Amino acid sequence: MFRKRYVILGAWVACFLVGYFTWKIFHTGTLFLGKQAEDGTLEDLDFTVYVGDYLITPQDIEWEYNFYLKQLNAAPSAEGGTGQAKAPEKPVFELYNKIMADLIERKLLYQFIASDQKFNINEPSRFTHCLEQWTSTVREQGDLFGHEKTRNQLKSMLCEKDILHQYLKERIAGQIVLMEPEMKEYYLTHKSEFHEPTRVRIRQIVLASEAEAKKARARVNIHNFESIAREVSISPEAKEGGxxxxxxxxxxxxxxxxxFEMTPGEIQGILKSTYGFHIIMLDRKYPKADLSFEAAKGRIQEILKKKRQDEEYKKWVEMALNTIPIKSSRAL
Structure with a gap:
């Protein structure tokens, strides 16, 4: 349940606000609320935006704003349970800005996707995941979705985000091809970034109580550590001798x-953690080492692919901005 809740929260930060800032510069020349957002009032938020044929109202933004705060408030705290953070007394205008930005960008790109004949947005299977997520969210947080309107707002938000994710994966990320010379050039110019830090391999015995750990510690030595780990340890790697x-x-x-301060064969313990009481023996220490191109290749692919995705994403937003008109009651 917590994972699903975090997926929803993560969706808010996953969408980079390129569209918002591009729209802001070309259509208004300013921030929605300006530099004095902390001194603003709710009246500052009373304006509408047309994204193509879709009208975004203050009520739409307010719903997503309140939904975000409720999700944040319901998220589990580090100590367990829910955070139950006190709702802010005044509107958080920076958050309003970001939510409006996300909403404008989402509606803009969703309408643009609908015109791409190579991506069939009407295929029912494209909505399977978001509808499952919507159903489980309504079931788990029924107190937030007592009205049909709020359920429909949630469905639209989740499905639009999911469709955008699919499009990015298929039509943008899926079209990126990295060539070997490009990756090798990156490796040579960033070689200092690719190294393996000092690492260690240990054997450990984990027990549920300190009394049991003391008994094992009295018995264990470099020669029988592996067999005692198999015998008494409660950790998953016990079958591998710890x-x-x-x-x-x-x-x-x-x-x-x-x-990292021990020498091979040295035994330390008893060490307490949330998993139990540990006795550890250093098996081997691996010094810091530079990675070869082949060893670094996977990481280089991730870096270059992310860079290319960002570039292609910006182009995608610009194409959408040039295709779909955006009008605001605040536009200068």
């Missing part, structure tokens, strides 16, 4: 950082 890694410092909880 073998864990290799991993870098940033890959694991801080309780394992002591391993």
């Amino acid at each position: 073998l864990l890694g290799p991993f870098a410092k940033s890959d694991m909880p801080s309780v394992f950082e002591v391993a």
Whole structure:
């Protein structure tokens, strides 16, 4: 349930606001609320925007704004349960701006997609995922969707975002081809970025109580560590003799950082974590090393593909802006 809730929250930050800033510059020359947004009032938000044939009203923005705050308030806290954060007494104008930006961009791109004959937006299977997400969200958070209008607003938002994601994957990201010379050139000019940090491989014994850990610690040594791990450890890697890694410092909880100061064969414990009580033995230490092109190739592909996607996305927004008119009651 929490994962589904985070998917919805993540959708708000996933859409980069290129369309908003492009529209702002070409159609108004200013921010919607200006630099004094912190001094604004609700009256500053009382204007409408036509994106092609679709009218965005203050009520549309207010609904998405309130929905976002309720989702944020319902998200689980680090200590468990829900955060139950107090709702802001005054409108958060920066958030209003971002929500309006997302809404304008979403309506703009969704209408543009509908005109692409190579992408059949009317194919029923394209809406399977978003409708499943919509159904589960309404079921889990029924108190937020007591009215048909709010349910329809949620459905539109989720399905539009999902269709945009599909289009990006198929018609933009799917068209990107990276050539070997391009990747090699990037590797040579950014070689210092591609290295493997110091890593360690350990064996560990994890027990549920400190008393059990003390008994195991009294028995264990470099020669029998593996067999005792198989015998008493409750961790998943017990069947492998407690073998864990290799991993870098940033890959694991801080309780394992002591391993980077140990020598092979050295045993440390008892160390407490949220998983139990640990006894660890350093098996091997791997020094920092530069990555070859082949080893770095996967990471280079991710970097270059993301860069190309951003470039193509901006072109896509510009094409949509040149195709679909946007008019605001605030336009200068």
